[in-house]
Amino acid sequence: MTYIAGDGQIMAARIAGSVAGVALSLIYMLPKGRQEAATRLATGLVAGLVFGPATGLFGAEKLDLLATLSAPEIVLSGSAAVSLTAWWALGALKRVAERWGR
Template sequence: MADFGNDASLWAAKGIGSAAGAAVSLVYMLPKGKREAGSRFFSGLLCGLIFGGPVGLWIVTKLGIAGSLSGTEVMLTGSAAASLSAWWVLGAVARVAERYGRR
């Protein structure tokens, strides 16, 4: 298994991808206030940092382009995708809980 732990370029790619995905998620679904914007941004950022590697590997495997991308590109793509989709998944769960929690 590859050691991605201490490579500065991969951590930078994770950070940039996570921030970009979190920012795009704010644009797609505008927050109601500053507090919601902050919590959405930081939750997206953390999800991108944590799940960026596995999501990137899953994406390049599904698309069949694993051999043509560098590790940094895979990490950037995965972090952005994980960060962007994190709030959509959390939003869907919150809406389901709100709907069925009232009963």
């Protein structure tokens, strides 16, 4: 198994992007309680940390921005996008399930 050592700047971008995505998500959909907030916060952070770099690279390739953006900027934007999407999607699915479950 290959060990991949993360650059400190890249890891900081992953964390900052994940936190920024969760923070932006608060604007769109507030959690109803502590448990929902904790679940969505953890999901957004983990999703941003894990899938952020790949998502950022995919987006930069599709928008033809690879030559323009640095690696930390690509990772930051990808982590924020994934974190925002995960938070929103989990909240939306929970509310839809609550409505259909009645």
